[in-house]
Amino acid sequence: MSSLDTASPVTARRMAVLPGRLARRLQRLDAASIVIAVSAITLVFLVLYPLFWLFYGSFAYGELSLSEALAQFWNLPGLDRALLNTLWLVFGTLPLSFIFALPLVWITARTDTPLKGVIEIAAIMPFITPPLIGAVAWALLAAPRTGLINVLAAQFGFTAPIFNIYSMPGLILVMALYFSPYVFLTVQAVMQRMDASLEEASLVAGASLAQTVRHVVMPLSLPAILSAGILVVTRSLEEFAIPGILGAPTGIYTITTYIYYQAISYVPPRYEVAALLACGLMALTGIFLAIQARILGGGRQFTSVSGKGHSPRVIRLGRWKYATLAYALIYIGVTVALPYLVLIYAALISKWGAVPVPTNLTLAKLVTTFDPALSARSGLINSLILAVSGATLATLLTLVVSYTINKGSPLVRVMLDFVSSIPLTMPGPVIAVAMLWAYLHEPFVLYGTLWILLVAYVTHYLPYGVRTISGSFRQLSTDFERAAAACGASRVAGFRDILLPLLRPGILAGWMLMFISMVRELSSSIFLFVPGTETTAVIMLELWQEARFSEVAVLSLTLIVISVCVVMLVRRLAGAAYLSAHR
Amino acid sequence: MPGVRLDRLCKRFGDVAAIDDISIEFLDGELTSVLGPSGCGKTTTLNIIAGFIDPDGGSISFGEQIVADAASGFAVPPNKRNLGMVFQSYALWPHLSIAENVAYGLKMHNVPRTERDAAVMRSLRRVKLEHCRDRFPHELSGGQQQRVALARAIAYSPRILLFDEPLSNLDAQLREEMRLELKEVHRDIGVTAIYVTHDQAEAMSLSHRIAVMWSGRILQSGSPRELYEEPADVRVAEFLGRTNVFEARLVDRRAPRARVLIEGVGQPLECRTTLDARLNAAGVLSVRPEAVTVKPVGPTPTADALGRVSSAMYLGKLSQLQIRLESGKTIEALELTRRTWNVGDPVAVTFDPEQCFFIAQSAEIRQAS
Numbered sequence: 001m002s003s004l005d006t007a008s009p010v011t012a013r014r015m016a017v018l019p020g021r022l023a024r025r026l027q028r029l030d031a032a033s034i035v036i037a038v039s040a041i042t043l044v045f046l047v048l049y050p051l052f053w054l055f056y057g058s059f060a061y062g063e064l065s066l067s068e069a070l071a072q073f074w075n076l077p078g079l080d081r082a083l084l085n086t087l088w089l090v091f092g093t094l095p096l097s098f099i100f101a102l103p104l105v106w107i108t109a110r111t112d113t114p115l116k117g118v119i120e121i122a123a124i125m126p127f128i129t130p131p132l133i134g135a136v137a138w139a140l141l142a143a144p145r146t147g148l149i150n151v152l153a154a155q156f157g158f159t160a161p162i163f164n165i166y167s168m169p170g171l172i173l174v175m176a177l178y179f180s181p182y183v184f185l186t187v188q189a190v191m192q193r194m195d196a197s198l199e200e201a202s203l204v205a206g207a208s209l210a211q212t213v214r215h216v217v218m219p220l221s222l223p224a225i226l227s228a229g230i231l232v233v234t235r236s237l238e239e240f241a242i243p244g245i246l247g248a249p250t251g252i253y254t255i256t257t258y259i260y261y262q263a264i265s266y267v268p269p270r271y272e273v274a275a276l277l278a279c280g281l282m283a284l285t286g287i288f289l290a291i292q293a294r295i296l297g298g299g300r301q302f303t304s305v306s307g308k309g310h311s312p313r314v315i316r317l318g319r320w321k322y323a324t325l326a327y328a329l330i331y332i333g334v335t336v337a338l339p340y341l342v343l344i345y346a347a348l349i350s351k352w353g354a355v356p357v358p359t360n361l362t363l364a365k366l367v368t369t370f371d372p373a374l375s376a377r378s379g380l381i382n383s384l385i386l387a388v389s390g391a392t393l394a395t396l397l398t399l400v401v402s403y404t405i406n407k408g409s410p411l412v413r414v415m416l417d418f419v420s421s422i423p424l425t426m427p428g429p430v431i432a433v434a435m436l437w438a439y440l441h442e443p444f445v446l447y448g449t450l451w452i453l454l455v456a457y458v459t460h461y462l463p464y465g466v467r468t469i470s471g472s473f474r475q476l477s478t479d480f481e482r483a484a485a486a487c488g489a490s491r492v493a494g495f496r497d498i499l500l501p502l503l504r505p506g507i508l509a510g511w512m513l514m515f516i517s518m519v520r521e522l523s524s525s526i527f528l529f530v531p532g533t534e535t536t537a538v539i540m541l542e543l544w545q546e547a548r549f550s551e552v553a554v555l556s557l558t559l560i561v562i563s564v565c566v567v568m569l570v571r572r573l574a575g576a577a578y579l580s581a582h583r
Numbered sequence: 584m585p586g587v588r589l590d591r592l593c594k595r596f597g598d599v600a601a602i603d604d605i606s607i608e609f610l611d612g613e614l615t616s617v618l619g620p621s622g623c624g625k626t627t628t629l630n631i632i633a634g635f636i637d638p639d640g641g642s643i644s645f646g647e648q649i650v651a652d653a654a655s656g657f658a659v660p661p662n663k664r665n666l667g668m669v670f671q672s673y674a675l676w677p678h679l680s681i682a683e684n685v686a687y688g689l690k691m692h693n694v695p696r697t698e699r700d701a702a703v704m705r706s707l708r709r710v711k712l713e714h715c716r717d718r719f720p721h722e723l724s725g726g727q728q729q730r731v732a733l734a735r736a737i738a739y740s741p742r743i744l745l746f747d748e749p750l751s752n753l754d755a756q757l758r759e760e761m762r763l764e765l766k767e768v769h770r771d772i773g774v775t776a777i778y779v780t781h782d783q784a785e786a787m788s789l790s791h792r793i794a795v796m797w798s799g800r801i802l803q804s805g806s807p808r809e810l811y812e813e814p815a816d817v818r819v820a821e822f823l824g825r826t827n828v829f830e831a832r833l834v835d836r837r838a839p840r841a842r843v844l845i846e847g848v849g850q851p852l853e854c855r856t857t858l859d860a861r862l863n864a865a866g867v868l869s870v871r872p873e874a875v876t877v878k879p880v881g882p883t884p885t886a887d888a889l890g891r892v893s894s895a896m897y898l899g900k901l902s903q904l905q906i907r908l909e910s911g912k913t914i915e916a917l918e919l920t921r922r923t924w925n926v927g928d929p930v931a932v933t934f935d936p937e938q939c940f941f942i943a944q945s946a947e948i949r950q951a952s
Contacts, residue, residue, distance in 0.1 A: 030660075479674035482635055485661040486668035486745070487688030487735070494662075497687070501678045 137339030238427030428523025472506025585646020667736030847910020874938030
């Protein structure tokens, strides 16, 4: 090729270009950069501003200094009990959830038990049921005097209640039932992907089945089991609804309910103590999540657990398969069938404890619960407004943030990824305590409005959105976007015309996940509502305390119907999007 | 149509120089291949030309217009460079029909709707896919998808066409067909084209010129014939087709033939070389397998070297032989199948001076790669 001639036009044009980094930056400023910058700043603000208040503001601006708060902290009545209860609850739930879930994993992954498909779906059903509703249902079933099981037992001549759900064992049972799907999903994923030839190799080498399980299956699934265990621990640590419904009435407080009942809604409120407890809870969650991230990171070296692996060996159970089926059916009965039946019973029965024959059933409660004069109606409206706007705002924000995380410079990527995962370490009560401080003070006074709930929801569920949408971004080849740019599309046009339609299923899934989490939200709403801004879950807790079981049951069923409708609607939309992409 | 000029282009990723001071001009209206092994920086170069990556040093100009200049930080964004690009992954947008895929660039270039349809059809006709306009990418075969990608890239008559290994996802037979088709389309539209590939046969058959890239540098550029027959670097000789390489020293450089002494052969061999090769220069002699004539050892003592057949592969029309010379070196010969060779047969080999080329290049440079 010809060598370069004297580069006069080159130098001439170089002179015309403005010097300096700023000018360079300005030259490249387009609509896309502005949107990205605004979204990134919003994200960082949403997460870090309340954190600043939680760590610093609560002591700098509160009535007590840090040392005074600490002094008060050690002398709080009942705090030691609450911490001990939390410990009991967490470490009781952990083994029990494994005891419930592992047989199901084995049954669905390795045996020829009939109805495996149904069992598999049923095993994750409690996952879909909000813990609040599960707790309500179990209280209706096994409250010492009014619980249907005990009522029934009394008719058979039992003088004392046979099971009291308002107790530590009751709490543990309900928690384990509703958290066992985490174990099921995590461990089952590994079991299904595990290459069966590894087990066969061990058997061929002369190991017994027990030795194979011990030396091959266990080590390979250990990362998943540990990770599931940590998930259960963090979830039970931050759970509010179950101890709120089942523990608080009889004075069994855990950290989360203690923060609410003994610090925030105590008269006078102990805000500084709440902040201290929130910091502690956040630190604990953070530590557990960090350990989990390490385990999952280390788990990647287990290359044998690859995506391909051929189908695992199925153990023929013979007649025993009816025993495993029975186990699965009992699990389904206890976690899904009984609770839903009791909710329907409670919603329709005219007199509690009556036999459910047509003459004793009424639809009246379905109407009276939503009487315009009562708060349930406005609560439901509030929840819907918050969930729709919150999920939409969070989706828009996470969309831009996920784009930046996937396409931005390494520094920006790491920073946004980190900041957007901070809320994972903040259980609802922690978010709420931070929000209370941050948005009670100038310049952002939001307390007493729906806005503070909206901000709390968006902050709390951001990580879910980022994970879902970021995941679908990663699956898209950069070539799609580059091809658009080569065709002359600006970044905004390429995003609008190419990336957005391709991301639609992921965006819808993220929106759905956030909507469902928000419409049932309790653990931060309970701290942030004022009369007039109650949400459905808050109303349910209030009605529960007034022993208005039917109304609570109606609201529970309403929430579930709304969630199911949204899931179906989104599946339709996402399905349509999929079809339009692959027509 | 403007040419594309890279002037002292550099790009580093961390400590690795992906592109190390490249200057080259891709001539107006020609198809130039950038050929090199994977990881040599050829795709990075293409991405920098497209504007997807900014260079760390140097500048790029399309004709008289500078599109990127590292010194001033100036860079025209990709969408303003008026180029067309064909990707290895095809990158057809799955949610758009074939016609919509092709029309997108026209829309972005503000071509009025009335002219757009005609241009889409013209472009699809050029790749013989006008009957597929209402289908969707996943309904097409790999070869058809790649043709749509080409139609999409040329629809709005860009001034520069970029190809990133466009044929490497296709099977061998389809690849050859597509080569012909690509060549035809390029001849019709006569746009400046830059074609990145690791396949030397593809580069040889398609290009006006080839630039051979090796760990971030351009070793040599020129017509396929120049590169094949007069490689400036032993790596070029080895990358473009197969060759036997001998350590050699230039002992006579009178025209028209030079003479070199090679390891293990007593008398000087005749060969060609460049004009600037100096007497007594050390270097290598590149002898293409087809330049090696193999005969059974006979009464005529005109052989350049003697040896034995160490492997013989019958390929049909051609036979490929490995011959272990008396010096201990094994060389490859490719000849029209005339007789059956057996392993161990003693043979006499002669080298065709026209197809032997002396590359004056010191051992240090060769080892540096």
